[in-house]
Amino acid sequence: MVSIIFDGTSSNTPALTWTRHCIRSNGVSADRISPEALIGPLVIVDIRQRAGADSDSGVTLEDLKSWESHHGRIASGAIVAMNSGWDAHVRTAKFRNSDDDGHLHFPGFHIEAAEFLLTEREVVGIAVDSLSLDVGSTKDFPVHTRWLGSNRWGLECIANLAELPPQGATIIVGGPKIAGASGGPSRVFALV
Amino acid sequence: MVSIIFDGTSSNTPALTWTRHCIRSNGVSADRISPEALIGPLVIVDIRQRAGADSDSGVTLEDLKSWESHHGRIASGAIVAMNSGWDAHVRTAKFRNSDDDGHLHFPGFHIEAAEFLLTEREVVGIAVDSLSLDVGSTKDFPVHTRWLGSNRWGLECIANLAELPPQGATIIVGGPKIAGASGGPSRVFALV
Numbered sequence: 001m002v003s004i005i006f007d008g009t010s011s012n013t014p015a016l017t018w019t020r021h022c023i024r025s026n027g028v029s030a031d032r033i034s035p036e037a038l039i040g041p042l043v044i045v046d047i048r049q050r051a052g053a054d055s056d057s058g059v060t061l062e063d064l065k066s067w068e069s070h071h072g073r074i075a076s077g078a079i080v081a082m083n084s085g086w087d088a089h090v091r092t093a094k095f096r097n098s099d100d101d102g103h104l105h106f107p108g109f110h111i112e113a114a115e116f117l118l119t120e121r122e123v124v125g126i127a128v129d130s131l132s133l134d135v136g137s138t139k140d141f142p143v144h145t146r147w148l149g150s151n152r153w154g155l156e157c158i159a160n161l162a163e164l165p166p167q168g169a170t171i172i173v174g175g176p177k178i179a180g181a182s183g184g185p186s187r188v189f190a191l192v
Numbered sequence: 193m194v195s196i197i198f199d200g201t202s203s204n205t206p207a208l209t210w211t212r213h214c215i216r217s218n219g220v221s222a223d224r225i226s227p228e229a230l231i232g233p234l235v236i237v238d239i240r241q242r243a244g245a246d247s248d249s250g251v252t253l254e255d256l257k258s259w260e261s262h263h264g265r266i267a268s269g270a271i272v273a274m275n276s277g278w279d280a281h282v283r284t285a286k287f288r289n290s291d292d293d294g295h296l297h298f299p300g301f302h303i304e305a306a307e308f309l310l311t312e313r314e315v316v317g318i319a320v321d322s323l324s325l326d327v328g329s330t331k332d333f334p335v336h337t338r339w340l341g342s343n344r345w346g347l348e349c350i351a352n353l354a355e356l357p358p359q360g361a362t363i364i365v366g367g368p369k370i371a372g373a374s375g376g377p378s379r380v381f382a383l384v
Binding site: 031035038039172174175177184186188191 | 207223227230231364365366367368369370376377378379380381383
């Protein structure tokens, strides 16, 4: 068993686990996430090539179908992570990638992809190597609203996904154990 | 692989990882603990019978030698946990077990045991199922001073050790990833 660790690139940009972030919710707080939901098979969807060419791209339903055509059905209890290569930009202006009008441009999950993982697969968490579960250009944060609103968790600002296989690793999310927390900095591990 | 989770018994008494707690130190903060030092083979020293009879008892050098005589030398990179059964008292007065003079009485590590793990074995962290790394009756917190002062970490208030074997489990400590933190609530997992 080899451990690879990707709990964010630095203490200044730690990985962040959220449950009630950006949404109005009476749902579960981060400390109440079931421990069993914080450990599971890690599915990595690699969109680096597309994200490198288009900062507004994100994980689509087609990406998930393509992943499944190569690796089989996404397992029950899985955690699905976007590898957009965006962790390379952390602590630079490119990480937020704000344009002259203050609009942000970085990859995230598109709502159709999140909806599929929520309703068609039994995925417990999603993770991104960028600043936000939603694409940076969003106006209304549909993935935050829908995914976190379903009492599932999301993980932002993870790093080093390129060191891991598209499937076969186990992710362990040391999310915040602080009563009532909406989320917070997290130690994240992967075992392969 | 089966996961057993023991990240404290409740959000009100979470497991706590410390590095600079109770001591004056310019040492490593909790967020700077090497990820590799937060995962390792878990050694469990069972002193439940003695602690049940004597609240001032704790893990001794003899306990460690006895463990090694049964299970072999404590591995490099191991994490050594005290199972005193004290997690059963959490959220009751017995957990602190204050006497009429305000002195506390609960199990912890004795300094000779900590010293052995520090100088004779390459142990990276110690853990207790009670409120403190030191025994409750301490006046001067020698284990806090010596162990944490050596830039190693300690974990307090863990639970459910009785579900794990004396050796063979892997512990993963989701300690706080908060810049400059002396310590804080933690998600703790074991894989067996």
